[in-house]
Amino acid sequence: MDDQAVTACVLIIGNEILSGRTQDVNLNHIALTLGEWGIQVREARVVPDVESAIVDAVNYARTTYDYVFTTGGIGPTHDDITADCIARAFDVPIVINDTIAELIRQRPAPPDVMEARMRMARVPEGAVLVDNATGGPPGFRVDNVFVMAGIPGVMQAMLASLDGKLRRGAVVRSRSVTAFLGESQIAGALREIQDRYPQVDLGSYPFFRKDRYGTSLVMRGTDETLLDEMLEAVKAAIIEAGETPQDVHHG
Amino acid sequence: MDDQAVTACVLIIGNEILSGRTQDVNLNHIALTLGEWGIQVREARVVPDVESAIVDAVNYARTTYDYVFTTGGIGPTHDDITADCIARAFDVPIVINDTIAELIRQRPAPPDVMEARMRMARVPEGAVLVDNATGGPPGFRVDNVFVMAGIPGVMQAMLASLDGKLRRGAVVRSRSVTAFLGESQIAGALREIQDRYPQVDLGSYPFFRKDRYGTSLVMRGTDETLLDEMLEAVKAAIIEAGETPQDVHHG
Numbered sequence: 001m002d003d004q005a006v007t008a009c010v011l012i013i014g015n016e017i018l019s020g021r022t023q024d025v026n027l028n029h030i031a032l033t034l035g036e037w038g039i040q041v042r043e044a045r046v047v048p049d050v051e052s053a054i055v056d057a058v059n060y061a062r063t064t065y066d067y068v069f070t071t072g073g074i075g076p077t078h079d080d081i082t083a084d085c086i087a088r089a090f091d092v093p094i095v096i097n098d099t100i101a102e103l104i105r106q107r108p109a110p111p112d113v114m115e116a117r118m119r120m121a122r123v124p125e126g127a128v129l130v131d132n133a134t135g136g137p138p139g140f141r142v143d144n145v146f147v148m149a150g151i152p153g154v155m156q157a158m159l160a161s162l163d164g165k166l167r168r169g170a171v172v173r174s175r176s177v178t179a180f181l182g183e184s185q186i187a188g189a190l191r192e193i194q195d196r197y198p199q200v201d202l203g204s205y206p207f208f209r210k211d212r213y214g215t216s217l218v219m220r221g222t223d224e225t226l227l228d229e230m231l232e233a234v235k236a237a238i239i240e241a242g243e244t245p246q247d248v249h250h251g
Numbered sequence: 252m253d254d255q256a257v258t259a260c261v262l263i264i265g266n267e268i269l270s271g272r273t274q275d276v277n278l279n280h281i282a283l284t285l286g287e288w289g290i291q292v293r294e295a296r297v298v299p300d301v302e303s304a305i306v307d308a309v310n311y312a313r314t315t316y317d318y319v320f321t322t323g324g325i326g327p328t329h330d331d332i333t334a335d336c337i338a339r340a341f342d343v344p345i346v347i348n349d350t351i352a353e354l355i356r357q358r359p360a361p362p363d364v365m366e367a368r369m370r371m372a373r374v375p376e377g378a379v380l381v382d383n384a385t386g387g388p389p390g391f392r393v394d395n396v397f398v399m400a401g402i403p404g405v406m407q408a409m410l411a412s413l414d415g416k417l418r419r420g421a422v423v424r425s426r427s428v429t430a431f432l433g434e435s436q437i438a439g440a441l442r443e444i445q446d447r448y449p450q451v452d453l454g455s456y457p458f459f460r461k462d463r464y465g466t467s468l469v470m471r472g473t474d475e476t477l478l479d480e481m482l483e484a485v486k487a488a489i490i491e492a493g494e495t496p497q498d499v500h501h502g
Protein backbone atom coordinates (compact mmCIF):
# COMPACT_ATOMS: atom_id res chain seq x y z
CA MET A 1 0.00 0.00 0.00
CA ASP A 2 2.86 2.34 0.87
CA ASP A 3 6.58 1.65 0.58
CA GLN A 4 7.36 4.34 3.15
CA ALA A 5 5.17 2.63 5.73
CA VAL A 6 6.51 1.88 9.19
CA THR A 7 5.57 -1.72 9.93
CA ALA A 8 5.22 -3.91 12.99
CA CYS A 9 4.67 -7.51 13.98
CA VAL A 10 2.94 -8.52 17.24
CA LEU A 11 3.99 -11.70 19.04
CA ILE A 12 1.48 -12.94 21.60
CA ILE A 13 3.41 -15.34 23.81
CA GLY A 14 1.48 -17.79 25.96
CA ASN A 15 0.04 -21.30 26.10
CA GLU A 16 -3.13 -19.90 27.68
CA ILE A 17 -4.11 -18.18 24.43
CA LEU A 18 -3.50 -21.31 22.32
CA SER A 19 -5.41 -23.57 24.73
CA GLY A 20 -8.40 -21.24 24.61
CA ARG A 21 -8.29 -20.59 28.35
CA THR A 22 -7.74 -16.88 27.72
CA GLN A 23 -9.21 -14.67 24.99
CA ASP A 24 -6.45 -12.40 23.71
CA VAL A 25 -7.33 -8.71 23.67
CA ASN A 26 -3.79 -7.34 23.41
CA LEU A 27 -3.41 -7.58 19.64
CA ASN A 28 -6.47 -5.42 19.08
CA HIS A 29 -5.27 -2.72 21.49
CA ILE A 30 -1.75 -2.70 20.07
CA ALA A 31 -3.05 -2.53 16.47
CA LEU A 32 -5.34 0.41 17.23
CA THR A 33 -2.69 2.29 19.22
CA LEU A 34 0.12 1.79 16.71
CA GLY A 35 -2.28 2.70 13.91
CA GLU A 36 -2.86 6.10 15.52
CA TRP A 37 0.93 6.51 15.68
CA GLY A 38 1.41 5.77 11.97
CA ILE A 39 2.75 2.26 12.49
CA GLN A 40 1.03 -0.56 10.60
CA VAL A 41 0.71 -4.01 12.15
CA ARG A 42 1.32 -6.33 9.19
CA GLU A 43 1.34 -9.69 10.97
CA ALA A 44 0.70 -11.27 14.35
CA ARG A 45 1.65 -14.65 15.75
CA VAL A 46 0.52 -16.50 18.82
CA VAL A 47 3.47 -18.51 20.10
CA PRO A 48 3.56 -21.16 22.85
CA ASP A 49 5.81 -20.96 25.94
CA VAL A 50 8.50 -22.96 24.12
CA GLU A 51 11.99 -21.48 23.83
CA SER A 52 12.75 -22.50 20.25
CA ALA A 53 9.34 -21.31 19.04
CA ILE A 54 9.77 -17.88 20.68
CA VAL A 55 13.38 -17.45 19.50
CA ASP A 56 12.47 -18.35 15.91
CA ALA A 57 9.45 -16.03 15.89
CA VAL A 58 11.45 -13.11 17.31
CA ASN A 59 14.28 -13.56 14.81
CA TYR A 60 11.85 -13.79 11.91
CA ALA A 61 9.86 -10.76 13.01
CA ARG A 62 12.74 -8.44 13.93
CA THR A 63 14.41 -8.96 10.55
CA THR A 64 11.15 -8.59 8.58
CA TYR A 65 9.39 -5.61 10.17
CA ASP A 66 10.47 -2.23 11.53
CA TYR A 67 9.22 -3.01 15.02
CA VAL A 68 8.24 -6.07 17.04
CA PHE A 69 5.98 -5.99 20.11
CA THR A 70 5.75 -9.03 22.36
CA THR A 71 3.27 -9.63 25.18
CA GLY A 72 3.52 -12.19 27.95
CA GLY A 73 6.08 -14.26 29.81
CA ILE A 74 7.97 -11.60 31.79
CA GLY A 75 6.78 -12.47 35.31
CA PRO A 76 8.71 -14.17 38.14
CA THR A 77 7.68 -17.82 37.65
CA HIS A 78 9.31 -20.76 35.86
CA ASP A 79 7.03 -20.38 32.81
CA ASP A 80 8.17 -16.78 32.23
CA ILE A 81 10.91 -17.35 29.67
CA THR A 82 10.55 -14.38 27.33
CA ALA A 83 13.62 -12.46 28.57
CA ASP A 84 15.83 -15.52 28.14
CA CYS A 85 14.41 -16.11 24.66
CA ILE A 86 15.04 -12.51 23.57
CA ALA A 87 18.62 -12.76 24.84
CA ARG A 88 19.10 -15.96 22.86
CA ALA A 89 17.52 -14.45 19.75
CA PHE A 90 20.03 -11.56 19.90
CA ASP A 91 22.84 -13.85 21.11
CA VAL A 92 23.61 -11.68 24.15
CA PRO A 93 23.91 -12.71 27.82
CA ILE A 94 21.22 -12.13 30.43
CA VAL A 95 22.23 -9.54 33.03
CA ILE A 96 20.69 -8.13 36.20
CA ASN A 97 19.36 -4.62 35.55
CA ASP A 98 20.27 -2.39 38.52
CA THR A 99 17.29 -0.08 38.11
CA ILE A 100 14.78 -2.93 38.21
CA ALA A 101 16.66 -4.67 41.03
CA GLU A 102 16.56 -1.47 43.10
CA LEU A 103 12.81 -1.10 42.42
CA ILE A 104 12.22 -4.66 43.55
CA ARG A 105 14.32 -4.25 46.73
CA GLN A 106 12.20 -1.27 47.79
CA ARG A 107 9.34 -3.63 48.66
CA PRO A 108 10.47 -5.80 51.58
CA ALA A 109 9.91 -9.57 51.34
CA PRO A 110 11.25 -12.84 52.78
CA PRO A 111 14.46 -14.05 51.06
CA ASP A 112 12.77 -16.73 48.91
CA VAL A 113 10.11 -14.29 47.65
CA MET A 114 12.78 -11.67 46.96
CA GLU A 115 14.78 -14.24 44.99
CA ALA A 116 11.73 -15.01 42.83
CA ARG A 117 11.03 -11.32 42.26
CA MET A 118 14.63 -10.74 41.26
CA ARG A 119 13.97 -12.96 38.27
CA MET A 120 12.08 -9.96 36.87
CA ALA A 121 15.31 -7.89 36.98
CA ARG A 122 16.94 -10.22 34.44
CA VAL A 123 17.09 -8.62 30.99
CA PRO A 124 19.20 -9.16 27.86
CA GLU A 125 22.45 -7.16 27.94
CA GLY A 126 21.93 -3.76 26.33
CA ALA A 127 18.20 -3.68 27.01
CA VAL A 128 16.55 -0.29 27.54
CA LEU A 129 13.67 -0.22 30.02
CA VAL A 130 10.04 0.42 29.07
CA ASP A 131 8.16 2.30 31.80
CA ASN A 132 5.36 0.60 33.71
CA ALA A 133 3.08 3.23 35.24
CA THR A 134 1.09 0.55 37.09
CA GLY A 135 3.98 0.29 39.56
CA GLY A 136 5.27 -3.18 38.75
CA PRO A 137 8.56 -4.04 37.06
CA PRO A 138 9.12 -2.40 33.66
CA GLY A 139 9.25 -4.03 30.25
CA PHE A 140 12.28 -3.59 28.03
CA ARG A 141 13.47 -2.94 24.52
CA VAL A 142 16.32 -4.60 22.64
CA ASP A 143 17.01 -2.98 19.28
CA ASN A 144 13.62 -2.97 17.49
CA VAL A 145 11.92 -5.47 19.82
CA PHE A 146 9.66 -4.24 22.64
CA VAL A 147 8.91 -6.75 25.38
CA MET A 148 5.74 -6.09 27.36
CA ALA A 149 3.61 -7.80 30.00
CA GLY A 150 0.69 -10.06 29.13
CA ILE A 151 -1.84 -8.60 31.59
CA PRO A 152 -3.83 -6.16 29.41
CA GLY A 153 -3.79 -3.26 31.90
CA VAL A 154 -0.04 -3.51 32.39
CA MET A 155 0.66 -3.98 28.69
CA GLN A 156 -1.43 -0.90 27.89
CA ALA A 157 0.53 1.21 30.39
CA MET A 158 3.82 0.04 28.90
CA LEU A 159 2.70 0.75 25.35
CA ALA A 160 1.39 4.20 26.32
CA SER A 161 4.86 5.08 27.65
CA LEU A 162 6.24 4.68 24.11
CA ASP A 163 4.05 7.44 22.70
CA GLY A 164 6.25 9.86 20.76
CA LYS A 165 9.35 7.63 21.01
CA LEU A 166 8.86 5.56 17.85
CA ARG A 167 9.38 6.29 14.19
CA ARG A 168 6.10 7.23 12.55
CA GLY A 169 4.90 6.70 9.01
CA ALA A 170 1.85 8.26 7.42
CA VAL A 171 -1.23 7.46 9.48
CA VAL A 172 -3.66 5.13 7.75
CA ARG A 173 -7.07 6.79 7.73
CA SER A 174 -10.38 5.10 7.01
CA ARG A 175 -13.81 5.73 5.62
CA SER A 176 -16.63 3.29 6.14
CA VAL A 177 -20.24 2.98 5.08
CA THR A 178 -22.81 0.23 5.52
CA ALA A 179 -25.79 -0.87 3.45
CA PHE A 180 -28.48 -3.51 3.80
CA LEU A 181 -27.21 -5.30 0.72
CA GLY A 182 -25.71 -8.74 0.32
CA GLU A 183 -22.05 -8.59 -0.70
CA SER A 184 -22.86 -10.16 -4.06
CA GLN A 185 -25.21 -7.30 -4.92
CA ILE A 186 -22.33 -4.83 -5.09
CA ALA A 187 -19.35 -7.14 -5.64
CA GLY A 188 -18.96 -6.12 -9.28
CA ALA A 189 -19.04 -2.41 -8.51
CA LEU A 190 -16.61 -2.82 -5.61
CA ARG A 191 -14.09 -4.65 -7.75
CA GLU A 192 -14.24 -1.90 -10.33
CA ILE A 193 -13.81 0.79 -7.65
CA GLN A 194 -10.86 -1.07 -6.09
CA ASP A 195 -9.20 -1.30 -9.51
CA ARG A 196 -9.70 2.44 -9.98
CA TYR A 197 -8.08 3.29 -6.60
CA PRO A 198 -5.26 0.76 -6.13
CA GLN A 199 -3.62 2.93 -3.42
CA VAL A 200 -6.62 2.51 -1.12
CA ASP A 201 -7.53 -0.82 0.45
CA LEU A 202 -11.26 -1.58 0.07
CA GLY A 203 -12.60 -4.27 2.40
CA SER A 204 -16.09 -5.76 2.34
CA TYR A 205 -17.47 -7.29 5.56
CA PRO A 206 -20.89 -8.93 5.65
CA PHE A 207 -23.06 -8.77 8.79
CA PHE A 208 -26.48 -9.94 9.96
CA ARG A 209 -28.48 -7.39 11.98
CA LYS A 210 -32.15 -6.70 12.62
CA ASP A 211 -32.96 -9.90 10.69
CA ARG A 212 -31.33 -8.53 7.57
CA TYR A 213 -28.05 -9.14 5.77
CA GLY A 214 -25.86 -6.14 5.31
CA THR A 215 -22.35 -5.24 4.26
CA SER A 216 -19.79 -2.87 5.74
CA LEU A 217 -17.45 -1.30 3.24
CA VAL A 218 -14.19 -0.10 4.73
CA MET A 219 -11.62 1.99 2.87
CA ARG A 220 -8.14 2.39 4.36
CA GLY A 221 -5.27 4.46 3.06
CA THR A 222 -3.02 7.41 3.77
CA ASP A 223 -4.39 9.85 1.15
CA GLU A 224 -7.53 11.58 2.45
CA THR A 225 -8.48 12.98 -0.96
CA LEU A 226 -8.48 9.52 -2.51
CA LEU A 227 -10.39 8.15 0.48
CA ASP A 228 -13.11 10.76 0.07
CA GLU A 229 -13.36 10.11 -3.68
CA MET A 230 -13.59 6.37 -3.12
CA LEU A 231 -16.24 6.82 -0.43
CA GLU A 232 -18.38 8.80 -2.88
CA ALA A 233 -17.95 6.04 -5.48
CA VAL A 234 -18.99 3.36 -2.99
CA LYS A 235 -22.00 5.41 -1.85
CA ALA A 236 -23.03 5.80 -5.49
CA ALA A 237 -22.72 2.04 -6.01
CA ILE A 238 -24.99 1.41 -3.01
CA ILE A 239 -27.63 3.82 -4.37
CA GLU A 240 -27.27 2.25 -7.82
CA ALA A 241 -28.05 -1.15 -6.21
CA GLY A 242 -31.26 0.31 -4.78
CA GLU A 243 -30.26 0.87 -1.16
CA THR A 244 -29.37 3.78 1.12
CA PRO A 245 -25.79 4.33 2.38
CA GLN A 246 -25.78 4.33 6.20
CA ASP A 247 -23.42 4.86 9.15
CA VAL A 248 -20.80 6.80 7.20
CA HIS A 249 -17.74 7.01 9.38
CA HIS A 250 -14.46 8.88 8.97
CA GLY A 251 -11.63 7.39 11.01
CA MET B 252 4.32 -32.63 26.19
CA ASP B 253 3.19 -35.67 24.18
CA ASP B 254 4.76 -37.04 21.03
CA GLN B 255 1.52 -38.79 20.06
CA ALA B 256 -0.35 -35.48 20.12
CA VAL B 257 -2.50 -34.43 17.19
CA THR B 258 -1.58 -30.81 16.46
CA ALA B 259 -3.12 -27.88 14.63
CA CYS B 260 -2.29 -24.37 13.46
CA VAL B 261 -4.94 -21.66 13.07
CA LEU B 262 -4.57 -19.01 10.36
CA ILE B 263 -6.74 -15.94 10.84
CA ILE B 264 -6.88 -14.24 7.45
CA GLY B 265 -7.94 -10.62 7.27
CA ASN B 266 -6.71 -7.03 7.27
CA GLU B 267 -9.55 -6.08 9.62
CA ILE B 268 -7.96 -8.03 12.48
CA LEU B 269 -4.51 -6.49 11.92
CA SER B 270 -5.90 -2.95 11.65
CA GLY B 271 -7.73 -3.40 14.95
CA ARG B 272 -11.12 -2.75 13.35
CA THR B 273 -12.29 -6.22 14.39
CA GLN B 274 -11.50 -8.15 17.58
CA ASP B 275 -10.84 -11.77 16.62
CA VAL B 276 -12.88 -14.32 18.56
CA ASN B 277 -12.42 -17.26 16.19
CA LEU B 278 -9.07 -18.47 17.53
CA ASN B 279 -10.49 -18.88 21.01
CA HIS B 280 -13.50 -20.87 19.80
CA ILE B 281 -11.40 -23.09 17.54
CA ALA B 282 -8.85 -23.75 20.31
CA LEU B 283 -11.54 -24.75 22.82
CA THR B 284 -13.44 -26.93 20.33
CA LEU B 285 -10.37 -28.73 18.99
CA GLY B 286 -9.13 -29.18 22.55
CA GLU B 287 -12.29 -31.12 23.40
CA TRP B 288 -11.63 -33.28 20.33
CA GLY B 289 -8.07 -34.13 21.37
CA ILE B 290 -6.41 -31.78 18.90
CA GLN B 291 -3.89 -29.27 20.27
CA VAL B 292 -3.55 -25.82 18.72
CA ARG B 293 0.20 -25.20 18.82
CA GLU B 294 0.40 -21.95 16.88
CA ALA B 295 -1.78 -19.26 15.36
CA ARG B 296 -1.01 -16.56 12.83
CA VAL B 297 -2.93 -13.50 11.75
CA VAL B 298 -2.21 -12.92 8.08
CA PRO B 299 -3.15 -9.94 5.88
CA ASP B 300 -5.21 -10.22 2.66
CA VAL B 301 -2.02 -10.54 0.63
CA GLU B 302 -1.58 -13.55 -1.64
CA SER B 303 2.08 -14.27 -0.96
CA ALA B 304 1.60 -13.94 2.80
CA ILE B 305 -1.34 -16.37 2.80
CA VAL B 306 0.37 -18.90 0.50
CA ASP B 307 3.54 -18.90 2.61
CA ALA B 308 1.62 -19.27 5.87
CA VAL B 309 -0.48 -22.15 4.50
CA ASN B 310 2.55 -24.01 3.17
CA TYR B 311 4.42 -23.57 6.44
CA ALA B 312 1.48 -24.65 8.56
CA ARG B 313 0.34 -27.64 6.51
CA THR B 314 3.83 -29.16 6.51
CA THR B 315 4.43 -28.48 10.21
CA TYR B 316 1.16 -29.49 11.92
CA ASP B 317 -1.36 -32.31 11.48
CA TYR B 318 -4.20 -29.91 10.69
CA VAL B 319 -4.59 -26.31 9.58
CA PHE B 320 -7.77 -24.27 10.06
CA THR B 321 -8.19 -20.97 8.24
CA THR B 322 -10.87 -18.34 8.81
CA GLY B 323 -11.84 -15.50 6.50
CA GLY B 324 -11.68 -14.49 2.87
CA ILE B 325 -14.13 -16.92 1.24
CA GLY B 326 -16.94 -14.49 0.33
CA PRO B 327 -17.92 -13.14 -3.11
CA THR B 328 -15.97 -9.86 -3.21
CA HIS B 329 -12.59 -8.88 -4.68
CA ASP B 330 -10.87 -9.05 -1.30
CA ASP B 331 -11.87 -12.71 -0.80
CA ILE B 332 -8.75 -14.44 -2.08
CA THR B 333 -8.38 -17.42 0.25
CA ALA B 334 -9.56 -20.09 -2.24
CA ASP B 335 -7.09 -18.86 -4.86
CA CYS B 336 -4.29 -18.81 -2.28
CA ILE B 337 -5.02 -22.36 -1.12
CA ALA B 338 -5.00 -23.53 -4.76
CA ARG B 339 -1.65 -21.84 -5.29
CA ALA B 340 -0.24 -23.29 -2.07
CA PHE B 341 -1.14 -26.81 -3.26
CA ASP B 342 -0.27 -25.96 -6.89
CA VAL B 343 -3.64 -27.10 -8.23
CA PRO B 344 -6.09 -25.21 -10.48
CA ILE B 345 -9.25 -23.50 -9.25
CA VAL B 346 -12.42 -25.25 -10.45
CA ILE B 347 -16.14 -24.58 -10.17
CA ASN B 348 -17.69 -26.96 -7.65
CA ASP B 349 -21.02 -28.25 -9.03
CA THR B 350 -22.60 -28.76 -5.62
CA ILE B 351 -21.94 -25.18 -4.52
CA ALA B 352 -22.91 -23.81 -7.96
CA GLU B 353 -26.25 -25.65 -7.77
CA LEU B 354 -26.85 -24.33 -4.25
CA ILE B 355 -26.17 -20.79 -5.43
CA ARG B 356 -28.45 -21.12 -8.48
CA GLN B 357 -31.37 -22.11 -6.26
CA ARG B 358 -31.66 -18.52 -5.05
CA PRO B 359 -32.71 -16.36 -8.02
CA ALA B 360 -30.81 -13.14 -8.67
CA PRO B 361 -30.00 -10.71 -11.50
CA PRO B 362 -27.13 -11.88 -13.74
CA ASP B 363 -24.48 -9.60 -12.24
CA VAL B 364 -25.35 -10.64 -8.68
CA MET B 365 -25.37 -14.30 -9.73
CA GLU B 366 -21.95 -13.87 -11.29
CA ALA B 367 -20.57 -12.43 -8.04
CA ARG B 368 -22.14 -15.23 -6.01
CA MET B 369 -20.62 -17.82 -8.33
CA ARG B 370 -17.23 -16.69 -7.12
CA MET B 371 -18.06 -18.64 -3.95
CA ALA B 372 -18.31 -21.86 -6.01
CA ARG B 373 -14.63 -21.61 -6.95
CA VAL B 374 -12.53 -24.10 -4.97
CA PRO B 375 -9.13 -25.73 -5.45
CA GLU B 376 -9.32 -28.91 -7.52
CA GLY B 377 -9.82 -31.92 -5.26
CA ALA B 378 -11.40 -29.91 -2.45
CA VAL B 379 -13.96 -31.66 -0.24
CA LEU B 380 -16.81 -29.48 1.04
CA VAL B 381 -17.30 -28.51 4.69
CA ASP B 382 -20.98 -28.20 5.59
CA ASN B 383 -22.47 -24.83 6.48
CA ALA B 384 -25.63 -25.33 8.52
CA THR B 385 -26.36 -21.58 8.45
CA GLY B 386 -27.50 -22.00 4.85
CA GLY B 387 -24.79 -20.11 3.02
CA PRO B 388 -22.09 -21.59 0.79
CA PRO B 389 -19.94 -24.30 2.40
CA GLY B 390 -16.29 -24.17 3.35
CA PHE B 391 -13.86 -26.73 2.00
CA ARG B 392 -10.97 -28.99 2.83
CA VAL B 393 -7.84 -29.66 0.79
CA ASP B 394 -5.69 -32.41 2.29
CA ASN B 395 -5.09 -31.33 5.92
CA VAL B 396 -6.22 -27.72 5.45
CA PHE B 397 -9.77 -26.67 6.43
CA VAL B 398 -10.99 -23.39 4.98
CA MET B 399 -13.79 -21.69 6.91
CA ALA B 400 -15.69 -18.41 6.91
CA GLY B 401 -14.63 -15.42 8.99
CA ILE B 402 -18.05 -14.54 10.42
CA PRO B 403 -17.98 -16.22 13.85
CA GLY B 404 -21.47 -17.78 13.64
CA VAL B 405 -20.76 -19.28 10.21
CA MET B 406 -17.27 -20.45 11.18
CA GLN B 407 -18.70 -22.14 14.28
CA ALA B 408 -21.30 -24.00 12.19
CA MET B 409 -18.61 -25.20 9.78
CA LEU B 410 -16.31 -26.35 12.57
CA ALA B 411 -19.18 -28.17 14.32
CA SER B 412 -19.80 -30.16 11.13
CA LEU B 413 -16.31 -31.68 11.47
CA ASP B 414 -17.10 -33.27 14.84
CA GLY B 415 -16.11 -36.95 14.67
CA LYS B 416 -14.39 -36.61 11.30
CA LEU B 417 -10.88 -35.72 12.47
CA ARG B 418 -8.06 -37.77 13.96
CA ARG B 419 -8.04 -37.43 17.71
CA GLY B 420 -5.17 -37.57 20.17
CA ALA B 421 -5.43 -37.82 23.92
CA VAL B 422 -7.54 -34.97 25.27
CA VAL B 423 -5.58 -32.44 27.31
CA ARG B 424 -7.30 -32.09 30.69
CA SER B 425 -6.75 -29.32 33.18
CA ARG B 426 -6.79 -28.57 36.88
CA SER B 427 -6.76 -25.05 38.19
CA VAL B 428 -6.68 -23.34 41.55
CA THR B 429 -6.34 -19.72 42.60
CA ALA B 430 -4.86 -18.03 45.65
CA PHE B 431 -4.56 -14.46 46.86
CA LEU B 432 -0.79 -14.65 46.64
CA GLY B 433 1.63 -12.75 44.46
CA GLU B 434 3.36 -15.00 41.96
CA SER B 435 6.72 -14.42 43.65
CA GLN B 436 5.40 -15.85 46.91
CA ILE B 437 5.07 -19.33 45.41
CA ALA B 438 7.44 -19.12 42.45
CA GLY B 439 10.07 -21.33 44.12
CA ALA B 440 7.56 -24.02 45.04
CA LEU B 441 6.00 -23.95 41.56
CA ARG B 442 9.35 -24.42 39.86
CA GLU B 443 10.09 -27.41 42.08
CA ILE B 444 6.65 -28.91 41.35
CA GLN B 445 7.05 -28.35 37.60
CA ASP B 446 10.43 -30.12 37.71
CA ARG B 447 8.83 -33.06 39.56
CA TYR B 448 6.04 -33.43 36.94
CA PRO B 449 7.64 -32.64 33.57
CA GLN B 450 4.74 -34.32 31.69
CA VAL B 451 2.27 -31.74 32.98
CA ASP B 452 2.39 -28.11 31.94
CA LEU B 453 2.10 -25.76 34.95
CA GLY B 454 1.13 -22.18 34.11
CA SER B 455 1.02 -19.26 36.53
CA TYR B 456 -1.24 -16.30 35.72
CA PRO B 457 -1.41 -13.24 37.97
CA PHE B 458 -4.65 -11.28 38.38
CA PHE B 459 -5.92 -8.26 40.29
CA ARG B 460 -9.39 -8.65 41.86
CA LYS B 461 -11.24 -7.18 44.83
CA ASP B 462 -8.25 -4.84 45.36
CA ARG B 463 -5.93 -7.79 45.86
CA TYR B 464 -3.26 -9.49 43.79
CA GLY B 465 -3.83 -13.16 43.14
CA THR B 466 -2.48 -15.95 41.02
CA SER B 467 -4.22 -18.65 38.98
CA LEU B 468 -2.29 -21.87 38.70
CA VAL B 469 -3.27 -23.98 35.71
CA MET B 470 -2.10 -27.53 35.10
CA ARG B 471 -2.59 -29.10 31.68
CA GLY B 472 -1.81 -32.64 30.58
CA THR B 473 -3.27 -35.89 29.34
CA ASP B 474 -2.66 -38.01 32.48
CA GLU B 475 -5.42 -37.43 35.03
CA THR B 476 -3.55 -39.20 37.84
CA LEU B 477 -0.55 -36.91 37.44
CA LEU B 478 -2.85 -33.88 37.19
CA ASP B 479 -4.52 -34.78 40.49
CA GLU B 480 -1.16 -35.35 42.19
CA MET B 481 0.17 -32.04 40.90
CA LEU B 482 -2.98 -30.20 42.01
CA GLU B 483 -2.48 -31.53 45.55
CA ALA B 484 1.15 -30.38 45.49
CA VAL B 485 0.14 -26.89 44.33
CA LYS B 486 -2.60 -26.66 46.98
CA ALA B 487 -0.06 -27.68 49.63
CA ALA B 488 2.31 -24.97 48.38
CA ILE B 489 -0.44 -22.35 48.69
CA ILE B 490 -1.20 -23.43 52.26
CA GLU B 491 2.52 -23.47 53.06
CA ALA B 492 2.67 -19.85 51.85
CA GLY B 493 -0.09 -18.94 54.33
CA GLU B 494 -3.10 -18.71 52.03
CA THR B 495 -6.19 -20.77 51.17
CA PRO B 496 -6.58 -22.56 47.82
CA GLN B 497 -9.74 -21.32 46.06
CA ASP B 498 -11.82 -21.96 42.94
CA VAL B 499 -10.48 -25.45 42.29
CA HIS B 500 -11.59 -26.43 38.81
CA HIS B 501 -11.28 -29.70 36.89
CA GLY B 502 -11.49 -29.25 33.14
